[in-house]
Amino acid sequence: MIRVRPLAPADEPAVAALAARCELSGWDGPALAAERARPFARLLVAEAPALAGFVAAWVIDAEAEILAIGVAPEARGRGVGRALLEAALEGARAAHLEVRATNTAARALYARCGFVGAGVRRGYYADGEDALLMAWSPPASP
Numbered sequence: 001m002i003r004v005r006p007l008a009p010a011d012e013p014a015v016a017a018l019a020a021r022c023e024l025s026g027w028d029g030p031a032l033a034a035e036r037a038r039p040f041a042r043l044l045v046a047e048a049p050a051l052a053g054f055v056a057a058w059v060i061d062a063e064a065e066i067l068a069i070g071v072a073p074e075a076r077g078r079g080v081g082r083a084l085l086e087a088a089l090e091g092a093r094a095a096h097l098e099v100r101a102t103n104t105a106a107r108a109l110y111a112r113c114g115f116v117g118a119g120v121r122r123g124y125y126a127d128g129e130d131a132l133l134m135a136w137s138p139p140a141s142p
């Protein structure tokens with residue numbers, strides 16, 4: 001059973017630790033608090049039943065930008081990432097993100113949720129790796 005809910009202030013230390021375990025930089029406690037203060041930030045955590053993952057997004061005028069998503073290594077492959085991403089996209093009419101070209105798991109998750117390739121930013125990351133741009137729009141209703 002996966003429960004997705006908004007990130008509360010009390011979650012910040014545990015989410016910061018989880019982000020570090022996921023090798024996601026820039027998501028320490030103060031950064032999470034700063035994001036939470038933005039009215040357009042959507043910060044969610046998943047419990048399964050312990051804290052299993054988090055997602056950070058901006059949603060402005062129903063357009064979502066996925067900033068980060070991380071699932072605890074021991075909780076991966078069980079739908080936690082998908083539940084978080086679907087919750088982050090709820091109500092959005094469009095979404096976009098960038099992902100490291102070599103991040104197979106994240107690319108598979110995004111494709112599974114309906115994101116498609118929308119371009120490449122060559123040498124985007126500090127270590128020279130390319131970023132793939134991916135875009136999403138809601139599935140057409142039948």
Ligand SMILES: CC(C)(COP(=O)(O)OP(=O)(O)OC[C@H]1O[C@@H](n2cnc3c(N)ncnc32)[C@H](O)[C@@H]1OP(=O)(O)O)[C@@H](O)C(=O)NCCC(=O)NCCS
Pocket residue numbers: 022023024067068069070071072075076077078079080081082083099103104105106107108109110112
């Ligand atoms: C990317 C990540 C969030 C996926 O989380 P997860 O909970 O394991 O993903 P899910 O179990 O919800 O998988 C969803 C889909 O993604 C695909 N997928 C996930 N991990 C995969 C992997 N390692 N290899 C291939 N496909 C994979 C599966 O096809 C799955 O589809 P299914 O529902 O049909 O089985 C997780 O691997 C992670 O935290 N990685 C480190 C942090 C990171 O790189 N974040 C992205 C950049 S911010």
